[in-house]
Amino acid sequence: MKRIPTGSPIANLSSLLIMLLFSIAAHGEELVDATADYDASNVFSRILRGELPADIVFESEYALAFHDINPRAKIHVLIIPRGQFTNIIQFNANASDAEKLGLLDAISQTAKVMGVDESGFRLVSNTGHDGGQTVPHFHVHLIGGEHLQ
Numbered sequence: 310m311k312r313i314p315t316g317s318p319i320a321n322l323s324s325l326l327i328m329l330l331f332s333i334a335a336h337g338e339e340l341v342d343a344t345a346d347y348d349a350s351n352v353f354s355r356i357l358r359g360e361l362p363a364d365i366v367f368e369s370e371y372a373l374a375f376h377d378i379n380p381r382a383k384i385h386v387l388i389i390p391r392g393q394f395t396n397i398i399q400f401n402a403n404a405s406d407a408e409k410l411g412l413l414d415a416i417s418q419t420a421k422v423m424g425v426d427e428s429g430f431r432l433v434s435n436t437g438h439d440g441g442q443t444v445p446h447f448h449v450h451l452i453g454g455e456h457l458q
């Protein structure tokens with residue numbers, strides 16, 4: 310079998326590809342760049358357009374709430390604005406006051422619909438690479454239904 314000489318362009322390219330595969334496998338999913346422009350091909354944008362199904366628990370003019378496909382607690386719902394914002398920084402900078410209030414209202418209404426407004430719950434919004442964000446459409450995780458560690 311012919312050997313590829315180390316240091317050759319093909320060997321360098323192979324090492325690069327192997328490193329890339331390892332890095333994607335290690336993370337499981339690609340992480341979002343917090344400064345990236347909005348990319349409307351993301352899964353939540355597709356749910357908003359009705360191209361993908363979602364188990365919806367609350368909807369309004371400004372926001373949508375649906376069950377997380379991979380729940381990490383008894384109750385795990387995602388609340389998203391209908392507008393196109395990658396994360397909370399971009400939402401705060403560019404959303405209208407009505408959109409901001411609409412999202413807050415949706416969070417509160419979702420907690421009530423899910424019956425955790427009195428027992429309590431946790432809100433999380435992973436942002437960018439270090440926050441571990443995987444879907445580049447601003448979303449808030451509402452987690453509860455049990456005592457969280």
Ligand code: AMP
Pocket residue numbers: 352361363375376377378379380387434435441442443444445
């Ligand atoms: P994050 O890692 O903070 O960006 O959260 C993305 C969340 O979206 C994860 O908890 C996923 O389980 C969830 N998710 C991904 N695809 C879907 C989908 N089609 N429907 C509902 N939840 C989803």
